[in-house]
Amino acid sequence: MTDVKTAINPLFLREEELRQGVELLFFAYRDFTAEPDAILAEYGFGRAHHRVIYFVGRNPAMTVSDLLDILRITKQSLSRVLGQLVREGFVVQRPGSRDRRQRLLELTIKGVELERRLTERQRVLFAKAYRDAGAEAVEGFRKVMLGLIAPEDRSRFPVKR
Amino acid sequence: MTDVKTAINPLFLREEELRQGVELLFFAYRDFTAEPDAILAEYGFGRAHHRVIYFVGRNPAMTVSDLLDILRITKQSLSRVLGQLVREGFVVQRPGSRDRRQRLLELTIKGVELERRLTERQRVLFAKAYRDAGAEAVEGFRKVMLGLIAPEDRSRFPVKR
DNA sequence: CTTTATATGTCAACATGACTGACGTAAAAA
DNA sequence: TTTTTACGTCAGTCATGTTGACATATAAAG
Structure with missing residues (x-):
């Protein structure tokens, strides 16, 4: 019987390649969240707070519904972290002008400061990885x-230029 | 005052590019875990069980310590999910032959079946993404x-061939 | 103008999966 | 023989997700 691992076996290579993809994603995500987690702990916050701060900073005046669509969690889950962030002055809510049922979300100065502090680490990590890999590799990374x-979420990443 | 977004501003472009990286990772991880999560729920398991089953399947006869190094969680956290998997017959433990303090981990037939069922979805997802992006893009993805x-974990991904 | 639908919020109960800290056992290494 | 290592367990806590029920204000439809 031929050894499935040493023979030239396109099916095995494919499986191996795909499994490496799975693992790359696991390890990258694990390491990508480690640094901000440590900072968040200083504030008594967790990863969920980071996500809210990040996306509100990125999409100023976004609605609660839009944020829920991004995070894919229930409003009750969001409510807990968002409520904390509002009470502690990192996020403000104001009624929408067109639709006054909406509570548009915005970071305060304090919120922007924390956002930058948290995300800076992640940007540095990406800057290093991008620089080491080269522009062409970055394009491939993006595609994959x-x-x-x-x-339905791909349109959040418009083509550059 | 010049609009920082419309002017040709290399610093802004860089920041935008880096933020897109952060978001790509967030969305990819979110969508990559969604399908297995649904299957796991049938068994009363969670994402933590998946990680254990995955890595034990990938590294047969691995030690508990090695698994802890990969997952970067405490032994108490691992103990709960691993204990369940052992009790329910997805994983077996046997003493190491060189070092009998070790409890080497292995999937049972049942464990292998669940592993394949869970990971198949993720492999299909990667297969599609890889095929659509092309071989060169895959190489870039890997590099980034x-x-x-x-x-210290990069050696887990040896160069191909 | 009345009804219905939507955007948001809240209360309560529960599950998962992480954590810390303390303590225990068996086997390897010094 | 003593110390260290690999692993396990008990107990308590916290963050973050869930479901389900109900409430309020406003927009949209009839």
């Missing part, structure tokens, strides 16, 4: 990652 | 992802 993301 | 991973 977009393919992993649900089609 | 490796750069994001802590140096």
